[in-house]
Amino acid sequence: DQQVKQNSPSLSVQEGRISILNCDYTNSMFDYFLWYKKYPAEGPTFLISISSIKDKNEDGRFTVFLNKSAKHLSLHIVPSQPGDSAVYFCAASGNNDMRFGAGTRLTVKP
Amino acid sequence: DVKVTQSSRYLVKRTGEKVFLECVQDMDHENMFWYRQDPGLGLRLIYFSYDVKMKEKGDIPEGYSVSREKKERFSLILESASTNQTSMYLCASSSGQNHYGYTFGSGTRLTVV
Numbered sequence: 001d002q003q004v005k006q007n008s009p010s011l012s013v014q015e016g017r018i019s020i021l022n023c024d025y026t027n028s029m030f031d032y033f034l035w036y037k038k039y040p041a042e043g044p045t046f047l048i049s050i051s052s053i054k055d056k057n058e059d060g061r062f063t064v065f066l067n068k069s070a071k072h073l074s075l076h077i078v079p080s081q082p083g084d085s086a087v088y089f090c091a092a093s094g095n096n097d098m099r100f101g102a103g104t105r106l107t108v109k110p
Numbered sequence: 111d112v113k114v115t116q117s118s119r120y121l122v123k124r125t126g127e128k129v130f131l132e133c134v135q136d137m138d139h140e141n142m143f144w145y146r147q148d149p150g151l152g153l154r155l156i157y158f159s160y161d162v163k164m165k166e167k168g169d170i171p172e173g174y175s176v177s178r179e180k181k182e183r184f185s186l187i188l189e190s191a192s193t194n195q196t197s198m199y200l201c202a203s204s205s206g207q208n209h210y211g212y213t214f215g216s217g218t219r220l221t222v223v
Contacts, residue, residue: 041119041216043214043216044200044212
């Protein structure tokens with residue numbers, strides 16, 4: 001039972017353009033949402049998060065949007081850089097439980 | 111620089127062997143977790159611990175056990191390794207609420223032959 005879904009296994013964008021990574025969840029009890037970035041042969045690193053009481057959180061080139069009614073969140077990266085190429089995991093947290101999506105591999109082409 | 115250290119980056123073990131994966135964190139975190147990462151399946155929780163000598167089953171505990179004798183150390187044990195346990199294993203720790211995210215180790219790529 002996948003409570004957090006990332007339906008796009010991969011995404012390719014041109015350097016300088018916007019990257020949009022999407023995530024859907026099913027459990028209304030989740031109250032915090034996070035994005036992690038993972039390079040090959042490394043563990044995931046925390047990137048950005050958003051509380052369920054907000055609909056947007058911005059940190060430099062990274063912005064996360066939350067649509068609670070649709071149970072959907074997205075990560076926008078603007079402008080995209082080749083160093084952003086990695087696997088991005090969406091995670092949802094609630095009641096001391098955290099669930100991860102399957103990940104989306106982002107490739108940013110120079 | 112705070113971190114989570116996993117003892118091995120790569121391991122190759124034979125079917126039926128008992129395998130120990132060690133994880134140590136230096137952040138005085140209460141919570142520690144073991145995940146496995148497989149293509150298309152993301153991160154799946156094997157076991158977790160919120161305190162010393164405490165352990166809870168995650169989503170896929172079968173074939174695994176854990177030990178937490180000290181706050182900083184959380185060990186994952188494969189009682190009798192099987193080929194379907196070939197995977198990337200990730201240890202993570204956190205303090206208090208999950209809002210601050212987990213700190214992950216670099217992972218152990220285990221191959222069971």
